[in-house]
Amino acid sequence: MEFKLQYSQLNEYSILIEWPVIIDEKMLKNILNFKxxxxxxxxxxxxxxxxxxxxxLIIYDFNINDATSEFEMLKSLFLDKTNYSESKPHIWEVxxxxxxxxxVDLEHFSNLKKLSISEIIQLxxxxxxxxxxxxxxxxxxxxxxxxxxxxxDRKTAPKLNVKExxxxxxxxxxxxxxxxSPGGWHIxxxxxxxxxxxxxxxxxxxxAGDKVKFxxxxxTGYKHxxxxxxxxxxxxxxxKIDA
Amino acid sequence: MLxxxxxxxxxxxQDKGRFGQRNYGVPVSGVMDSYSSQFANAIIxxxxxxxxxxxxxxxxxxxxxxxxIIAISGANIQPQLNNVDxxxxxxxxxxxxxxxxxxxxxxxxxxxxxxxDGFQSPLVLGSRSMxxxxxxxxxxxxxxxxxxxxxxxxxxxxxATIKCINEIIELSxxxxxxxxxxxxxxxxxxxxxxxxxxxxxxxxSRMAYxxxxxxxxxxxxxxxxxxxPGTLQLTPSGQLxxxxxxxxxxxxxxRVLQLTEKSINILSQKTTGSNLKIRLKV
Numbered sequence: 001m002e003f004k005l006q007y008s009q010l011n012e013y014s015i016l017i018e019w020p021v022i023i024d025e026k027m028l029k030n031i032l033n034f035k036x037x038x039x040x041x042x043x044x045x046x047x048x049x050x051x052x053x054x055x056x057l058i059i060y061d062f063n064i065n066d067a068t069s070e071f072e073m074l075k076s077l078f079l080d081k082t083n084y085s086e087s088k089p090h091i092w093e094v095x096x097x098x099x100x101x102x103x104v105d106l107e108h109f110s111n112l113k114k115l116s117i118s119e120i121i122q123l124x125x126x127x128x129x130x131x132x133x134x135x136x137x138x139x140x141x142x143x144x145x146x147x148x149x150x151x152x153d154r155k156t157a158p159k160l161n162v163k164e165x166x167x168x169x170x171x172x173x174x175x176x177x178x179x180x181s182p183g184g185w186h187i188x189x190x191x192x193x194x195x196x197x198x199x200x201x202x203x204x205x206x207x208a209g210d211k212v213k214f215x216x217x218x219x220t221g222y223k224h225x226x227x228x229x230x231x232x233x234x235x236x237x238x239x240k241i242d243a
Numbered sequence: 244m245l246x247x248x249x250x251x252x253x254x255x256x257q258d259k260g261r262f263g264q265r266n267y268g269v270p271v272s273g274v275m276d277s278y279s280s281q282f283a284n285a286i287i288x289x290x291x292x293x294x295x296x297x298x299x300x301x302x303x304x305x306x307x308x309x310x311x312i313i314a315i316s317g318a319n320i321q322p323q324l325n326n327v328d329x330x331x332x333x334x335x336x337x338x339x340x341x342x343x344x345x346x347x348x349x350x351x352x353x354x355x356x357x358x359x360d361g362f363q364s365p366l367v368l369g370s371r372s373m374x375x376x377x378x379x380x381x382x383x384x385x386x387x388x389x390x391x392x393x394x395x396x397x398x399x400x401x402x403a404t405i406k407c408i409n410e411i412i413e414l415s416x417x418x419x420x421x422x423x424x425x426x427x428x429x430x431x432x433x434x435x436x437x438x439x440x441x442x443x444x445x446x447x448s449r450m451a452y453x454x455x456x457x458x459x460x461x462x463x464x465x466x467x468x469x470x471x472p473g474t475l476q477l478t479p480s481g482q483l484x485x486x487x488x489x490x491x492x493x494x495x496x497x498r499v500l501q502l503t504e505k506s507i508n509i510l511s512q513k514t515t516g517s518n519l520k521i522r523l524k525v
Contacts, residue, residue: 011420011473011501018423021466050265050469052493061262096362134268135493136469138376140491142467159244177266198367198377204267206350 004195007074009067012059017074019054023144025130025216029086031056032209037083040076051132051208053142090095091128091211092238094176094191096167098224102190107170109186113152119189122175123147125169125214133208139178139196146174158184165190167214191216192225193236205236244308245362247387248342250413251303255382255449256389258294258487261370265492271472272372273488275449275511277504278351279317283357286314287334292360293372296383298354300343300514303383307337309393311359317514318351318402318412320514332409336396351512354418363390371445374489405501415517417506418524422475424465424497432460436499441519443510449489452510454519457481462497470494 006018017034019027031051037048038058046061064070077083098121100106110117129143136142146169154170162168162183167176170185177183178195191214196204206212217225228234257280260273273278292522296303296450302320307313313335322329323344328443329335331354337343341520343356367378383389425433435458445451459481467501469492470476476484476496485502486494487510502510503524513519 008423009420010423012504014471016423016469023466046262048265050492052468053466055468057309059265059471059472098342133493134266136268136491139267140268157341177429200267201368203264203269203368207266217486 005026005075005078007071009064012063013061014057014059015058015064015067015074016072017058020055023053023116023132024220028130028132028209030142031085033076033084035208036085036087036175038079040083041077043062050133051170051200052135055111079205081176083128087209088240089210089214090206090240092206093213094193095214095221095225096125096191096219097188097215097217097219098189099219099222101219105168105186107190109152109188113150120150124169124188127213128173129212129214131206131208131210131212134204134206137178137181139197139204139230139236141202141212143174146172148172150174152186154184156183157187162187163190164194166205167191170235172175190222192222192229194229205238245358245389245391246306246308247303247383247385247389247489248306248440249304249361250383250385250387251298251345252301253296253299253382253449254295254303255342256364256372257297258361258370260372260488261368261374261377265365266370268492269368270297270489270491271280272370272377272449274355276317276355276411276508278508279308279351279353280355280357281367282332283314283355284361285318287312287357287426289357289359289361292372294364295358296356296362296389296522298345298356302354304342304344305356305431306340308339309391311337311340311394312396313337313343314357315354316357317354319349320354320402321346321349322354328424343472350409352460352514353480353511358391359394360392363392365381369411374446378449383432391500398505404420408484411505413514414509415513416520416522417509418503419475419506422498422500423468424477425499427462427497428460429476429501432458437521437523438444441518443513443515443517443522445515447513447515449487452513453484454485458483462499464495465497467493467495468498470498471501473504473507474498475500475502487511 094237129145134140167189168185168187257274262270441454447455474486477499
C-alpha cells in the first residue's frame with residue numbers, strides 16, 4: 001500500500017511527517033519502517049524520532065538550516081525500501097487482575113454495556129492489541145484492537161487519582177496507567193507489573209509495533225507477582241513473532 | 244556540597260533535558276528559559292550541559308559547604324551573599340559556609356544559579372532534570388544536600404567579559420510558526436490569534452501556560468499527535484494552552500501555533516496577568 005505523506009517544518013529544529021488521518025496497522029508498519037530508516041540514517045547524530053498513529057516527528061539537537069533539502073533527503077529515504085529493516089515485534093503477556101478490589105468501575109461498566117462481568121473480562125483478554133506508540137505519561141501505551149462491544153465514552157469528570165497499574169477503557173481505547181495520575185477512563189482491573197522504570201535504559205521494555213495480550217489472574221496470583229517483582233524475580237513473558 | 248536551608252516557592256535542578264527518551268513517553272523537561280540558564284553557565288565557563296538550579300518567583304536560602312564560583316542570571320530576585328547584595332550576571336567567589344539568599348522579585352519570573360562544573364545530582368535517563376515519575380522529587384526541599392565539585396577560586400583568571408542582554412525579561416511578543424492545524428481555523432480566528440493582546444492566566448506551570456481570553460472556535464479534535472514545548476493548543480472550549488518544558492509528548496488538541504525557542508524563553512519569564520502579543524515568523 002502506498003501512502004501520501006506530508007512534510008512540514010514544525011519549528012527551528014523539528015520536522016513533522018504526516019500520513020492520512022486513520023488508525024491502521026499496515027500504515028503503522030509503514031511508519032515504523034520509515035522511523036527505523038531515519039534512525040539508521042542519523043545514527044551518528046543526536047536526533048530523536050517519535051511516532052503516533054499517523055505521524056513521525058523528527059527532533060534534531062541542532063537547528064535546521066535548509067528545510068527544503070532536508071525534505072528531499074527524507075522523501076528519497078522513504079522511497080528507498082532497501083533502508084527498511086523490519087524489526088520483529090514481541091507479544092507481551094500482561095497479567096491483569098479483574099477482581100472487584102481493582103476493577104472499581106466494572107459493575108458500572110457492566111450495567112451500562114449490558115454485558116456480564118465475565119463477558120467483559122473475556123472480550124478484553126482474548127484480543128491481541130497492537131502498541132501504536134507511547135505517550136501521555138511515561139510508559140503509557142496507546143493500544144489498538146479493542147473489541148467494539150467494549151467501546152464506552154470516557155467519564156464526564158476525570159478521577160483525580162487513578163492508581164498505578166490500573167487497566168481501563170476510554171472511548172475506543174484501552175490502556176494501563178503506568179503511574180498514579182488523574183484519568184477519565186473506566187477502570188476494569190489492575191496489573192501488578194511495572195511498565196516503566198526510570199532506573200533502567202530504555203525505561204520501558206514494550207515499544208511501538210509490539211503486541212500486548214492481557215492474561216487474567218486471581219487475587220492471589222496478583223500478590224505472588226507483586227512479591228516476585230519486589231524481589232526482582234519477575235520477568236514479563238514475551239514471545240518474538242515473525243512479522 | 245550545597246545545603247538547602249529554605250526551598251523557595253518552586254526550586255528545581257534542571258539541565259538541557261532528557262533528550263532521546265520521548266519514545267517512551269518521557270517529557271524532555273530541562274530549563275524553562277534556556278537563554279538565561281546558558282548565560283549563567285557561560286559566565287563561569289561551564290558547558291551548556293551543566294545542571295543549574297532554576298528558581299521560580301521566590302528564592303531559596305542555600306549554604307555552600309565548599310569553595311567555588313557561581314553566577315546568577317534571569318529574573319532579578321535580589322541575590323544576597325551573607326546578607327550583602329551581590330550582582331546578577333557576574334562571576335561570584337564563594338568561600339566554605341557562605342549563604343546565598345534572595346529578596347523580592349523585581350523583574351522576570353525565573354532565575355538561574357550556576358555553579359562551577361554544574362550541580363552533580365543523580366543522572367536519571369541521561370539528565371539531572373527533576374520531573375515527577377522520573378526522579379525522586381520534582382523540586383528541592385529544605386534539608387536537601389546537592390553535590391558539586393569544590394573549586395579553587397584562585398584558579399579563576401580574568402573576570403567574565405560576556406555581555407548580558409537581558410531582553411528575554413523585557414520582551415512581550417511571542418514569535419510563532421503556523422502549527423499543523425492552523426489552516427483549519429476560520430480566517431477571522433486566524434486573524435484574532437495574531438492581533439489580540441493575551442494575558443497569562445493563573446494556570447501556568449513548568450508543564451503549560453494558559454492564556455486568556457477564550458478563542459471560540461469549531462475545530463475538531465485530532466487523532467493524538469506529537470507535541471513539543473512551545474506547541475500552542477486550542478481546545479474546543481476555546482482555551483489556549485502553550486505547552487512548556489515538562490509537557491507530555493503527544494496530545495489530542497489542535498496545534499494551531501508553535502512558539503520559537505526564544506519565545507518559550509520569553510514566556511518562561513512571564514507570570515499571571517502579563518500581557519503578550521503573538522507574531523507570525525516570516
